[in-house]
Amino acid sequence: MKQASIMKNTGRPLKNHSSFGQALRNSLTMAYRGLLKIRRTPEQLFDVTLQPILFTLMFTYIFGGAISGDVQSYLPIIIPGILVQTVISTSIVTGVQLREDMDKGVFDRFKSLPIARIAPLAGALLADTIRYAIATVLTFVMGYLMGYSPEGGFGFIVIAALLVIVCAWAVSWIFAFFGVIARTAASVQGISMMVLFPLTFLSNAFVPVETMPNWLQWFVQVNPISHLVSAVRELANTGIIGTEFILSLVSAAAIVVVFAPLTVRAYMRRT
Protein backbone atom coordinates (compact mmCIF):
# COMPACT_ATOMS: atom_id res chain seq x y z
CA MET A 1 0.00 0.00 0.00
CA LYS A 2 2.79 2.34 0.95
CA GLN A 3 4.58 1.27 -2.17
CA ALA A 4 1.66 2.41 -4.26
CA SER A 5 1.58 5.83 -2.65
CA ILE A 6 5.26 6.34 -3.25
CA MET A 7 4.88 5.39 -6.87
CA LYS A 8 2.11 7.90 -7.13
CA ASN A 9 4.24 10.65 -5.65
CA THR A 10 6.90 10.34 -8.28
CA GLY A 11 4.33 9.47 -10.85
CA ARG A 12 3.85 12.48 -12.87
CA PRO A 13 3.18 10.58 -16.03
CA LEU A 14 6.49 8.93 -16.94
CA LYS A 15 7.85 10.24 -20.18
CA ASN A 16 10.96 9.08 -21.97
CA HIS A 17 11.86 12.51 -23.37
CA SER A 18 12.06 15.96 -21.93
CA SER A 19 10.08 18.70 -23.61
CA PHE A 20 11.50 21.96 -24.92
CA GLY A 21 9.90 23.85 -22.06
CA GLN A 22 11.53 21.55 -19.56
CA ALA A 23 14.91 21.95 -21.28
CA LEU A 24 14.55 25.71 -21.00
CA ARG A 25 13.51 25.61 -17.32
CA ASN A 26 16.35 23.19 -16.48
CA SER A 27 18.87 25.37 -18.30
CA LEU A 28 17.75 28.44 -16.42
CA THR A 29 18.08 26.60 -13.11
CA MET A 30 21.58 25.52 -14.09
CA ALA A 31 22.37 29.11 -15.05
CA TYR A 32 21.19 30.16 -11.60
CA ARG A 33 23.62 27.62 -10.16
CA GLY A 34 26.41 29.17 -12.25
CA LEU A 35 25.57 32.63 -10.91
CA LEU A 36 25.57 31.36 -7.32
CA LYS A 37 29.00 29.86 -7.92
CA ILE A 38 30.32 33.15 -9.25
CA ARG A 39 28.93 34.91 -6.18
CA ARG A 40 30.61 32.38 -3.91
CA THR A 41 33.97 32.57 -5.66
CA PRO A 42 34.29 36.12 -6.99
CA GLU A 43 38.00 35.54 -7.62
CA GLN A 44 37.08 33.72 -10.82
CA LEU A 45 36.13 37.14 -12.19
CA PHE A 46 39.75 38.34 -12.04
CA ASP A 47 40.38 37.70 -15.71
CA VAL A 48 37.31 39.61 -16.91
CA THR A 49 38.13 42.60 -14.74
CA LEU A 50 41.89 42.85 -15.13
CA GLN A 51 42.25 41.84 -18.77
CA PRO A 52 40.08 44.62 -20.26
CA ILE A 53 41.80 47.26 -18.14
CA LEU A 54 45.34 46.07 -18.86
CA PHE A 55 44.91 45.22 -22.53
CA THR A 56 43.05 48.39 -23.37
CA LEU A 57 45.74 50.53 -21.75
CA MET A 58 48.63 48.56 -23.22
CA PHE A 59 47.48 48.21 -26.81
CA THR A 60 46.21 51.76 -27.06
CA TYR A 61 49.41 53.38 -25.84
CA ILE A 62 51.79 50.98 -27.58
CA PHE A 63 50.18 50.96 -31.06
CA GLY A 64 48.32 54.28 -31.03
CA GLY A 65 51.16 56.45 -32.27
CA ALA A 66 52.47 53.95 -34.80
CA ILE A 67 49.18 53.10 -36.43
CA SER A 68 47.03 56.22 -36.27
CA GLY A 69 49.53 58.95 -35.49
CA ASP A 70 48.19 59.58 -32.01
CA VAL A 71 46.23 57.78 -29.30
CA GLN A 72 43.04 59.82 -29.75
CA SER A 73 42.49 58.85 -33.37
CA TYR A 74 43.40 55.21 -32.65
CA LEU A 75 40.66 54.83 -30.02
CA PRO A 76 37.73 54.31 -32.46
CA ILE A 77 39.73 51.50 -34.09
CA ILE A 78 41.21 49.79 -31.07
CA ILE A 79 38.32 49.90 -28.58
CA PRO A 80 35.98 47.75 -30.74
CA GLY A 81 38.97 45.52 -31.61
CA ILE A 82 40.09 45.02 -28.03
CA LEU A 83 36.49 44.54 -26.94
CA VAL A 84 35.96 41.64 -29.32
CA GLN A 85 39.35 40.13 -28.57
CA THR A 86 38.89 40.29 -24.80
CA VAL A 87 35.33 39.06 -24.65
CA ILE A 88 35.84 36.22 -27.11
CA SER A 89 38.96 35.00 -25.33
CA THR A 90 37.04 35.14 -22.04
CA SER A 91 34.79 32.46 -23.46
CA ILE A 92 37.71 30.02 -23.30
CA VAL A 93 37.36 30.06 -19.53
CA THR A 94 33.85 28.70 -20.00
CA GLY A 95 35.26 25.55 -21.56
CA VAL A 96 37.96 25.20 -18.93
CA GLN A 97 35.53 25.61 -16.06
CA LEU A 98 33.07 23.22 -17.62
CA ARG A 99 35.78 20.58 -17.73
CA GLU A 100 36.68 21.17 -14.07
CA ASP A 101 33.03 21.12 -13.12
CA MET A 102 32.36 17.88 -14.96
CA ASP A 103 35.13 16.14 -13.04
CA LYS A 104 33.26 16.80 -9.81
CA GLY A 105 30.82 14.39 -8.24
CA VAL A 106 27.89 16.72 -8.67
CA PHE A 107 27.78 16.04 -12.40
CA ASP A 108 26.99 12.42 -11.60
CA ARG A 109 23.88 13.65 -9.91
CA PHE A 110 22.93 15.88 -12.82
CA LYS A 111 23.30 12.89 -15.10
CA SER A 112 21.13 10.72 -12.91
CA LEU A 113 18.33 13.30 -12.70
CA PRO A 114 15.44 13.23 -15.17
CA ILE A 115 16.41 16.57 -16.70
CA ALA A 116 17.10 17.66 -20.26
CA ARG A 117 20.59 16.49 -21.19
CA ILE A 118 21.51 19.86 -22.65
CA ALA A 119 20.69 21.76 -19.44
CA PRO A 120 23.98 21.41 -17.50
CA LEU A 121 25.87 22.69 -20.56
CA ALA A 122 23.48 25.37 -21.69
CA GLY A 123 23.10 26.62 -18.11
CA ALA A 124 26.84 26.96 -17.58
CA LEU A 125 27.21 28.83 -20.85
CA LEU A 126 24.29 31.09 -20.08
CA ALA A 127 25.67 32.02 -16.65
CA ASP A 128 28.95 32.98 -18.23
CA THR A 129 27.33 35.76 -20.24
CA ILE A 130 27.64 37.74 -16.98
CA ARG A 131 31.40 37.48 -17.45
CA TYR A 132 31.17 38.80 -21.01
CA ALA A 133 28.97 41.64 -19.82
CA ILE A 134 31.53 42.67 -17.19
CA ALA A 135 34.38 42.58 -19.70
CA THR A 136 32.32 44.58 -22.22
CA VAL A 137 31.35 47.30 -19.77
CA LEU A 138 34.91 47.64 -18.46
CA THR A 139 36.39 47.94 -21.94
CA PHE A 140 33.98 50.72 -22.90
CA VAL A 141 34.59 52.46 -19.58
CA MET A 142 38.36 52.29 -20.11
CA GLY A 143 37.93 53.71 -23.57
CA TYR A 144 35.75 56.49 -22.25
CA LEU A 145 38.33 57.36 -19.57
CA MET A 146 41.03 57.57 -22.24
CA GLY A 147 38.91 59.99 -24.21
CA TYR A 148 36.92 57.75 -26.58
CA SER A 149 33.59 59.35 -27.45
CA PRO A 150 31.78 57.13 -29.96
CA GLU A 151 29.75 59.01 -32.56
CA GLY A 152 27.01 56.38 -32.54
CA GLY A 153 25.82 57.40 -29.10
CA PHE A 154 24.83 55.41 -26.05
CA GLY A 155 22.00 53.46 -27.68
CA PHE A 156 24.25 51.98 -30.33
CA ILE A 157 26.96 51.24 -27.78
CA VAL A 158 24.41 49.10 -25.95
CA ILE A 159 23.50 47.31 -29.19
CA ALA A 160 27.19 46.75 -29.91
CA ALA A 161 27.71 45.38 -26.40
CA LEU A 162 24.78 42.97 -26.77
CA LEU A 163 26.07 41.82 -30.15
CA VAL A 164 29.48 41.01 -28.71
CA ILE A 165 27.96 39.16 -25.75
CA VAL A 166 25.71 37.08 -27.99
CA CYS A 167 28.61 36.23 -30.30
CA ALA A 168 30.88 35.32 -27.37
CA TRP A 169 28.14 33.03 -26.05
CA ALA A 170 27.97 31.36 -29.46
CA VAL A 171 31.75 30.94 -29.62
CA SER A 172 31.78 29.50 -26.12
CA TRP A 173 29.97 26.43 -27.52
CA ILE A 174 33.20 25.65 -29.40
CA PHE A 175 35.20 25.73 -26.20
CA ALA A 176 32.48 23.86 -24.34
CA PHE A 177 32.93 21.13 -26.97
CA PHE A 178 36.66 21.03 -26.27
CA GLY A 179 35.79 21.03 -22.58
CA VAL A 180 33.61 17.97 -22.95
CA ILE A 181 35.98 15.92 -25.11
CA ALA A 182 39.26 16.87 -23.42
CA ARG A 183 40.72 14.89 -20.56
CA THR A 184 41.98 17.76 -18.41
CA ALA A 185 41.21 21.41 -17.90
CA ALA A 186 44.77 22.35 -18.81
CA SER A 187 44.47 20.74 -22.23
CA VAL A 188 41.23 22.63 -22.88
CA GLN A 189 43.11 25.82 -22.21
CA GLY A 190 45.89 24.72 -24.56
CA ILE A 191 43.71 23.71 -27.50
CA SER A 192 41.48 26.75 -27.15
CA MET A 193 44.36 29.20 -27.15
CA MET A 194 45.73 27.60 -30.30
CA VAL A 195 42.41 28.16 -32.03
CA LEU A 196 41.73 31.58 -30.66
CA PHE A 197 45.09 33.27 -31.02
CA PRO A 198 45.24 33.12 -34.81
CA LEU A 199 41.56 34.00 -35.05
CA THR A 200 41.77 37.17 -32.99
CA PHE A 201 45.17 38.41 -34.17
CA LEU A 202 44.72 37.54 -37.85
CA SER A 203 41.85 40.00 -38.00
CA ASN A 204 41.28 43.70 -38.39
CA ALA A 205 41.08 44.14 -34.60
CA PHE A 206 44.38 45.96 -34.08
CA VAL A 207 45.79 47.15 -37.40
CA PRO A 208 44.39 48.26 -40.78
CA VAL A 209 44.03 45.29 -43.14
CA GLU A 210 45.70 47.17 -46.05
CA THR A 211 49.08 46.94 -44.31
CA MET A 212 49.08 43.13 -44.51
CA PRO A 213 50.33 40.91 -47.36
CA ASN A 214 47.67 39.88 -49.88
CA TRP A 215 47.32 36.23 -48.84
CA LEU A 216 46.80 37.34 -45.25
CA GLN A 217 44.26 39.96 -46.27
CA TRP A 218 42.20 37.19 -47.81
CA PHE A 219 42.12 35.28 -44.52
CA VAL A 220 41.44 38.37 -42.46
CA GLN A 221 38.48 39.22 -44.65
CA VAL A 222 36.79 35.84 -44.27
CA ASN A 223 37.58 35.63 -40.58
CA PRO A 224 34.28 36.05 -38.70
CA ILE A 225 36.14 37.91 -35.95
CA SER A 226 36.89 40.68 -38.48
CA HIS A 227 33.22 40.95 -39.34
CA LEU A 228 32.31 41.20 -35.69
CA VAL A 229 34.93 43.92 -35.13
CA SER A 230 33.65 45.82 -38.18
CA ALA A 231 30.08 45.48 -36.97
CA VAL A 232 31.02 46.91 -33.57
CA ARG A 233 32.92 49.78 -35.23
CA GLU A 234 29.95 50.57 -37.46
CA LEU A 235 27.58 50.56 -34.50
CA ALA A 236 29.75 52.50 -32.08
CA ASN A 237 31.38 54.97 -34.42
CA THR A 238 28.65 55.66 -36.95
CA GLY A 239 25.43 54.24 -35.56
CA ILE A 240 24.82 51.91 -38.50
CA ILE A 241 23.29 48.46 -38.33
CA GLY A 242 24.71 47.10 -41.56
CA THR A 243 25.65 43.90 -43.35
CA GLU A 244 28.54 43.28 -40.95
CA PHE A 245 26.00 43.13 -38.13
CA ILE A 246 23.91 40.58 -40.03
CA LEU A 247 27.00 38.59 -41.01
CA SER A 248 28.18 38.42 -37.41
CA LEU A 249 24.83 37.15 -36.18
CA VAL A 250 24.64 34.59 -38.97
CA SER A 251 28.14 33.32 -38.13
CA ALA A 252 27.19 33.10 -34.46
CA ALA A 253 24.04 31.16 -35.30
CA ALA A 254 26.04 28.82 -37.54
CA ILE A 255 28.48 28.09 -34.72
CA VAL A 256 25.66 27.25 -32.31
CA VAL A 257 23.86 25.07 -34.85
CA VAL A 258 27.02 23.04 -35.44
CA PHE A 259 28.61 22.94 -32.01
CA ALA A 260 25.65 22.76 -29.63
CA PRO A 261 24.48 19.34 -30.91
CA LEU A 262 28.09 18.11 -31.18
CA THR A 263 28.77 19.13 -27.61
CA VAL A 264 25.60 17.61 -26.21
CA ARG A 265 26.25 14.37 -28.07
CA ALA A 266 29.83 14.18 -26.78
CA TYR A 267 28.58 14.94 -23.29
CA MET A 268 26.04 12.16 -23.47
CA ARG A 269 28.57 9.70 -24.83
CA ARG A 270 30.79 10.32 -21.84
CA THR A 271 27.85 9.58 -19.63
Add this chain to the structure above:
Amino acid sequence: MNKKHNDEWAVEARGLVKLFGDNRAVDGVDLNVRSGSIYGVLGPNGAGKTTTIRMLATLLRPDAGEARIFGHDVVKESHIVRQLIGVTGQYASVDESLSATENLIIFSRLLGLGSAEARRKASDLLEEFGLTEAAKRPLKHFSGGMRRRLDLAASLIAQPPLIFLDEPTTGLDPRTRSQMWDTIRRLVDTGSTVLLTTQYLDEADQLADRIAVIDRGQVVAEGTVDDLKGSVGTSALNLRVDQEQDIAYAREIVEQVLDVRASVTAEAGKITSPLTDPDQVTDLLVALRNRGIRLTEISVQKPTLDEVFLTITGQGGNENNIGPKISESSKRAEEVRV
Protein backbone atom coordinates in the same frame (compact mmCIF):
# COMPACT_ATOMS: atom_id res chain seq x y z
CA MET B 1 5.59 -5.11 -18.94
CA ASN B 2 2.48 -5.89 -17.02
CA LYS B 3 1.63 -4.00 -13.87
CA LYS B 4 2.12 -6.87 -11.46
CA HIS B 5 5.56 -7.51 -12.83
CA ASN B 6 6.53 -3.87 -12.37
CA ASP B 7 5.51 -3.84 -8.77
CA GLU B 8 7.28 -7.00 -7.85
CA TRP B 9 10.80 -6.35 -9.09
CA ALA B 10 12.57 -3.07 -8.58
CA VAL B 11 15.68 -4.29 -10.39
CA GLU B 12 16.10 -7.08 -12.88
CA ALA B 13 19.51 -7.39 -14.47
CA ARG B 14 20.64 -10.14 -16.83
CA GLY B 15 24.22 -10.74 -17.83
CA LEU B 16 25.46 -7.19 -17.38
CA VAL B 17 28.94 -6.68 -18.81
CA LYS B 18 31.16 -3.62 -18.75
CA LEU B 19 34.63 -3.53 -20.25
CA PHE B 20 37.26 -0.94 -19.51
CA GLY B 21 39.85 -1.70 -22.15
CA ASP B 22 40.80 -5.32 -21.58
CA ASN B 23 39.52 -5.32 -18.05
CA ARG B 24 36.14 -7.00 -17.64
CA ALA B 25 35.08 -4.82 -14.70
CA VAL B 26 31.64 -6.39 -14.68
CA ASP B 27 31.45 -9.81 -16.24
CA GLY B 28 27.91 -11.09 -16.53
CA VAL B 29 26.11 -9.91 -13.42
CA ASP B 30 22.53 -11.00 -12.73
CA LEU B 31 20.56 -9.25 -10.01
CA ASN B 32 16.94 -9.39 -8.92
CA VAL B 33 15.79 -6.96 -6.29
CA ARG B 34 12.29 -7.26 -4.92
CA SER B 35 10.61 -3.92 -4.37
CA GLY B 36 10.39 -2.75 -0.78
CA SER B 37 13.52 -4.56 0.30
CA ILE B 38 17.09 -3.65 1.11
CA TYR B 39 19.48 -5.44 -1.17
CA GLY B 40 23.18 -5.50 -0.43
CA VAL B 41 25.91 -5.91 -3.00
CA LEU B 42 28.97 -7.03 -1.15
CA GLY B 43 32.48 -7.29 -2.44
CA PRO B 44 36.06 -6.23 -2.02
CA ASN B 45 37.48 -3.09 -3.63
CA GLY B 46 37.53 -3.30 -7.40
CA ALA B 47 35.05 -6.17 -7.55
CA GLY B 48 32.73 -4.24 -9.89
CA LYS B 49 30.14 -3.01 -7.40
CA THR B 50 30.26 0.65 -8.36
CA THR B 51 30.34 -0.13 -12.07
CA THR B 52 27.26 -2.30 -11.68
CA ILE B 53 25.38 0.43 -9.83
CA ARG B 54 26.42 3.04 -12.39
CA MET B 55 24.98 0.90 -15.17
CA LEU B 56 21.72 0.38 -13.30
CA ALA B 57 21.52 4.13 -12.60
CA THR B 58 21.94 5.01 -16.32
CA LEU B 59 25.34 6.60 -15.65
CA LEU B 60 27.19 3.99 -17.70
CA ARG B 61 26.05 2.12 -20.75
CA PRO B 62 26.36 -1.66 -20.41
CA ASP B 63 28.47 -3.37 -23.09
CA ALA B 64 26.25 -6.43 -22.94
CA GLY B 65 23.26 -7.73 -21.06
CA GLU B 66 20.16 -5.83 -20.07
CA ALA B 67 18.68 -4.28 -16.98
CA ARG B 68 15.21 -3.12 -16.07
CA ILE B 69 14.14 -0.78 -13.29
CA PHE B 70 10.49 -1.38 -12.38
CA GLY B 71 10.21 -2.93 -15.82
CA HIS B 72 11.83 -0.05 -17.72
CA ASP B 73 14.96 -0.68 -19.74
CA VAL B 74 17.93 1.34 -18.48
CA VAL B 75 19.23 2.03 -21.97
CA LYS B 76 16.10 2.48 -24.08
CA GLU B 77 14.00 4.19 -21.42
CA SER B 78 16.74 5.94 -19.50
CA HIS B 79 14.76 9.12 -19.02
CA ILE B 80 11.93 7.17 -17.38
CA VAL B 81 14.37 5.22 -15.24
CA ARG B 82 15.86 8.47 -13.98
CA GLN B 83 12.42 9.47 -12.75
CA LEU B 84 12.28 6.34 -10.60
CA ILE B 85 15.69 6.37 -8.97
CA GLY B 86 17.83 8.36 -6.58
CA VAL B 87 21.58 7.89 -6.64
CA THR B 88 24.01 8.55 -3.85
CA GLY B 89 27.51 8.05 -5.11
CA GLN B 90 30.61 6.88 -3.37
CA TYR B 91 31.93 10.42 -3.40
CA ALA B 92 29.27 12.87 -2.38
CA SER B 93 27.60 14.16 -5.54
CA VAL B 94 26.81 17.62 -4.25
CA ASP B 95 28.13 21.02 -5.19
CA GLU B 96 31.13 21.91 -3.05
CA SER B 97 31.03 25.63 -3.71
CA LEU B 98 27.39 26.08 -2.69
CA SER B 99 25.64 25.85 0.66
CA ALA B 100 23.50 22.89 1.71
CA THR B 101 20.29 24.84 1.15
CA GLU B 102 21.37 26.06 -2.27
CA ASN B 103 22.27 22.54 -3.30
CA LEU B 104 18.89 21.14 -2.33
CA ILE B 105 17.00 24.05 -3.88
CA ILE B 106 18.78 23.62 -7.20
CA PHE B 107 18.15 19.88 -7.27
CA SER B 108 14.51 20.47 -6.32
CA ARG B 109 14.08 23.06 -9.06
CA LEU B 110 15.65 20.70 -11.57
CA LEU B 111 13.14 18.07 -10.50
CA GLY B 112 10.32 20.44 -11.37
CA LEU B 113 9.37 21.90 -7.99
CA GLY B 114 8.28 25.52 -7.88
CA SER B 115 10.37 28.14 -6.15
CA ALA B 116 8.48 28.20 -2.83
CA GLU B 117 8.00 24.44 -2.90
CA ALA B 118 11.73 23.90 -3.46
CA ARG B 119 12.55 26.12 -0.51
CA ARG B 120 10.15 24.23 1.74
CA LYS B 121 11.45 20.86 0.56
CA ALA B 122 15.03 21.93 1.20
CA SER B 123 14.35 23.05 4.74
CA ASP B 124 12.26 19.93 5.48
CA LEU B 125 15.04 17.65 4.30
CA LEU B 126 17.73 19.58 6.15
CA GLU B 127 15.69 19.31 9.30
CA GLU B 128 15.10 15.61 8.82
CA PHE B 129 18.81 14.98 8.32
CA GLY B 130 19.89 17.19 11.20
CA LEU B 131 21.61 19.74 8.98
CA THR B 132 19.52 22.81 9.73
CA GLU B 133 22.26 24.54 11.68
CA ALA B 134 24.77 24.08 8.91
CA ALA B 135 22.31 24.94 6.15
CA LYS B 136 23.90 28.20 5.13
CA ARG B 137 27.53 27.21 5.45
CA PRO B 138 29.50 26.31 2.32
CA LEU B 139 30.11 22.58 2.04
CA LYS B 140 33.86 23.05 2.26
CA HIS B 141 33.45 23.13 6.03
CA PHE B 142 31.24 20.04 6.18
CA SER B 143 32.44 16.83 7.79
CA GLY B 144 32.33 13.59 5.82
CA GLY B 145 29.20 12.48 7.65
CA MET B 146 27.35 15.73 7.00
CA ARG B 147 28.26 15.56 3.35
CA ARG B 148 26.91 12.03 3.07
CA ARG B 149 23.70 13.00 4.81
CA LEU B 150 23.24 15.94 2.48
CA ASP B 151 23.96 13.67 -0.45
CA LEU B 152 21.32 11.21 0.70
CA ALA B 153 18.88 14.06 1.32
CA ALA B 154 19.41 15.21 -2.26
CA SER B 155 18.57 11.71 -3.49
CA LEU B 156 15.25 11.79 -1.67
CA ILE B 157 13.82 15.03 -3.05
CA ALA B 158 11.62 13.32 -5.59
CA GLN B 159 10.85 10.44 -3.22
CA PRO B 160 12.10 7.92 -5.74
CA PRO B 161 10.83 4.37 -5.27
CA LEU B 162 14.35 2.99 -5.78
CA ILE B 163 17.48 4.37 -4.18
CA PHE B 164 21.04 3.38 -5.02
CA LEU B 165 23.56 3.87 -2.26
CA ASP B 166 27.15 3.29 -3.23
CA GLU B 167 29.14 2.55 -0.09
CA PRO B 168 27.01 4.88 2.01
CA THR B 169 29.14 4.61 5.15
CA THR B 170 32.68 4.23 3.86
CA GLY B 171 34.90 6.56 5.84
CA LEU B 172 32.31 7.42 8.49
CA ASP B 173 32.86 7.10 12.21
CA PRO B 174 30.83 4.42 14.05
CA ARG B 175 28.24 6.82 15.44
CA THR B 176 27.54 8.51 12.12
CA ARG B 177 27.48 5.12 10.52
CA SER B 178 24.71 3.83 12.75
CA GLN B 179 22.77 7.06 12.15
CA MET B 180 23.09 6.36 8.45
CA TRP B 181 21.81 2.83 9.00
CA ASP B 182 18.77 4.16 10.85
CA THR B 183 18.07 6.54 8.00
CA ILE B 184 18.30 3.75 5.47
CA ARG B 185 15.91 1.58 7.49
CA ARG B 186 13.46 4.46 7.71
CA LEU B 187 13.55 4.79 3.94
CA VAL B 188 12.46 1.24 3.47
CA ASP B 189 9.72 1.70 6.05
CA THR B 190 8.26 4.40 3.82
CA GLY B 191 8.11 1.94 0.96
CA SER B 192 11.32 2.64 -0.93
CA THR B 193 13.58 -0.05 -2.26
CA VAL B 194 17.26 0.33 -1.46
CA LEU B 195 20.15 -1.20 -3.33
CA LEU B 196 23.39 -0.59 -1.52
CA THR B 197 26.95 -1.63 -2.04
CA THR B 198 29.33 -2.14 0.79
CA GLN B 199 32.61 -3.71 1.60
CA TYR B 200 31.65 -4.05 5.25
CA LEU B 201 30.17 -7.39 6.07
CA ASP B 202 28.53 -6.19 9.24
CA GLU B 203 26.80 -3.46 7.28
CA ALA B 204 25.25 -5.96 4.90
CA ASP B 205 24.45 -8.10 7.93
CA GLN B 206 22.71 -5.20 9.70
CA LEU B 207 20.74 -3.85 6.78
CA ALA B 208 20.22 -6.14 3.87
CA ASP B 209 17.38 -8.58 3.36
CA ARG B 210 19.27 -10.26 0.57
CA ILE B 211 22.88 -10.10 -0.45
CA ALA B 212 24.82 -10.72 -3.61
CA VAL B 213 28.51 -11.29 -3.16
CA ILE B 214 30.50 -9.94 -6.10
CA ASP B 215 34.05 -10.87 -6.82
CA ARG B 216 36.05 -10.06 -9.96
CA GLY B 217 32.98 -8.80 -11.78
CA GLN B 218 30.82 -11.83 -11.10
CA VAL B 219 28.15 -12.75 -8.59
CA VAL B 220 29.68 -15.60 -6.62
CA ALA B 221 26.86 -16.06 -4.13
CA GLU B 222 23.36 -14.76 -3.60
CA GLY B 223 20.77 -15.22 -0.93
CA THR B 224 19.48 -14.00 2.40
CA VAL B 225 21.99 -13.23 5.11
CA ASP B 226 20.94 -16.44 6.85
CA ASP B 227 21.29 -18.50 3.66
CA LEU B 228 24.81 -17.30 3.26
CA LYS B 229 25.74 -17.81 6.87
CA GLY B 230 24.09 -21.20 6.88
CA SER B 231 26.11 -22.15 3.86
CA VAL B 232 29.30 -21.79 5.77
CA GLY B 233 28.69 -23.80 8.86
CA THR B 234 26.72 -24.50 11.98
CA SER B 235 25.83 -22.00 14.67
CA ALA B 236 27.37 -21.97 18.12
CA LEU B 237 25.41 -22.20 21.38
CA ASN B 238 26.76 -20.22 24.33
CA LEU B 239 25.64 -20.90 27.89
CA ARG B 240 26.72 -19.25 31.13
CA VAL B 241 25.93 -21.01 34.40
CA ASP B 242 25.09 -19.25 37.62
CA GLN B 243 27.12 -21.43 40.02
CA GLU B 244 30.63 -22.08 38.80
CA GLN B 245 30.85 -25.45 40.52
CA ASP B 246 28.03 -26.68 38.25
CA ILE B 247 30.03 -26.13 35.11
CA ALA B 248 31.45 -29.61 34.64
CA TYR B 249 28.08 -31.20 35.28
CA ALA B 250 26.39 -28.78 32.89
CA ARG B 251 28.90 -29.56 30.20
CA GLU B 252 28.18 -33.23 30.59
CA ILE B 253 24.48 -32.63 30.12
CA VAL B 254 25.10 -30.48 27.05
CA GLU B 255 27.22 -33.17 25.45
CA GLN B 256 24.68 -35.79 26.32
CA VAL B 257 21.62 -33.98 24.98
CA LEU B 258 23.13 -32.38 21.89
CA ASP B 259 25.42 -35.29 21.17
CA VAL B 260 28.43 -33.06 20.46
CA ARG B 261 31.65 -32.03 22.13
CA ALA B 262 31.39 -28.81 24.13
CA SER B 263 34.18 -26.55 25.31
CA VAL B 264 34.41 -24.64 28.55
CA THR B 265 35.82 -21.25 29.38
CA ALA B 266 36.28 -21.81 33.09
CA GLU B 267 36.80 -18.36 34.55
CA ALA B 268 33.75 -16.95 32.76
CA GLY B 269 31.64 -19.99 33.49
CA LYS B 270 30.86 -20.26 29.84
CA ILE B 271 30.10 -23.35 27.76
CA THR B 272 30.24 -23.29 24.00
CA SER B 273 29.04 -26.02 21.70
CA PRO B 274 28.13 -26.45 18.04
CA LEU B 275 24.40 -26.35 17.32
CA THR B 276 23.00 -28.06 14.27
CA ASP B 277 19.33 -28.16 15.16
CA PRO B 278 17.91 -25.25 17.19
CA ASP B 279 15.02 -27.46 18.25
CA GLN B 280 17.37 -29.42 20.49
CA VAL B 281 17.86 -26.37 22.68
CA THR B 282 14.42 -26.96 24.25
CA ASP B 283 15.45 -30.46 25.32
CA LEU B 284 18.67 -29.11 26.71
CA LEU B 285 16.98 -26.38 28.74
CA VAL B 286 14.46 -28.86 30.18
CA ALA B 287 17.29 -31.21 31.11
CA LEU B 288 19.23 -28.40 32.82
CA ARG B 289 16.17 -27.26 34.78
CA ASN B 290 15.40 -30.85 35.94
CA ARG B 291 18.89 -31.10 37.38
CA GLY B 292 18.59 -27.72 39.07
CA ILE B 293 21.28 -25.89 37.09
CA ARG B 294 20.59 -22.17 36.77
CA LEU B 295 21.71 -20.22 33.69
CA THR B 296 22.60 -16.53 33.57
CA GLU B 297 22.96 -16.26 29.85
CA ILE B 298 22.09 -18.16 26.71
CA SER B 299 22.81 -17.15 23.16
CA VAL B 300 23.11 -18.65 19.70
CA GLN B 301 25.84 -17.28 17.50
CA LYS B 302 25.73 -17.68 13.77
CA PRO B 303 28.92 -17.68 11.76
CA THR B 304 29.89 -14.12 10.85
CA LEU B 305 29.64 -12.86 7.30
CA ASP B 306 33.40 -12.48 7.35
CA GLU B 307 33.68 -16.26 7.42
CA VAL B 308 31.10 -16.49 4.64
CA PHE B 309 32.95 -13.96 2.57
CA LEU B 310 36.34 -15.54 2.91
CA THR B 311 34.91 -18.96 2.15
CA ILE B 312 33.01 -17.85 -0.93
CA THR B 313 35.65 -15.67 -2.48
CA GLY B 314 38.14 -18.45 -1.86
CA GLN B 315 40.53 -16.33 0.10
CA GLY B 316 41.61 -18.54 2.93
CA GLY B 317 39.11 -21.35 2.47
CA ASN B 318 40.32 -24.70 1.33
CA GLU B 319 39.53 -28.09 2.78
CA ASN B 320 42.94 -28.77 4.23
CA ASN B 321 43.19 -25.97 6.70
CA ILE B 322 39.61 -25.41 7.69
CA GLY B 323 38.52 -28.99 7.89
CA PRO B 324 35.75 -31.22 6.64
CA LYS B 325 32.98 -28.79 7.60
CA ILE B 326 33.95 -26.54 4.70
CA SER B 327 33.56 -29.09 1.95
CA GLU B 328 29.94 -29.48 2.86
CA SER B 329 29.45 -25.75 3.15
CA SER B 330 31.00 -24.89 -0.17
CA LYS B 331 28.64 -27.39 -1.69
CA ARG B 332 25.80 -25.43 -0.15
CA ALA B 333 27.33 -22.22 -1.35
CA GLU B 334 26.95 -23.69 -4.83
CA GLU B 335 23.23 -24.01 -4.28
CA VAL B 336 22.71 -20.34 -3.55
CA ARG B 337 24.83 -19.31 -6.47
CA VAL B 338 22.84 -17.53 -9.17
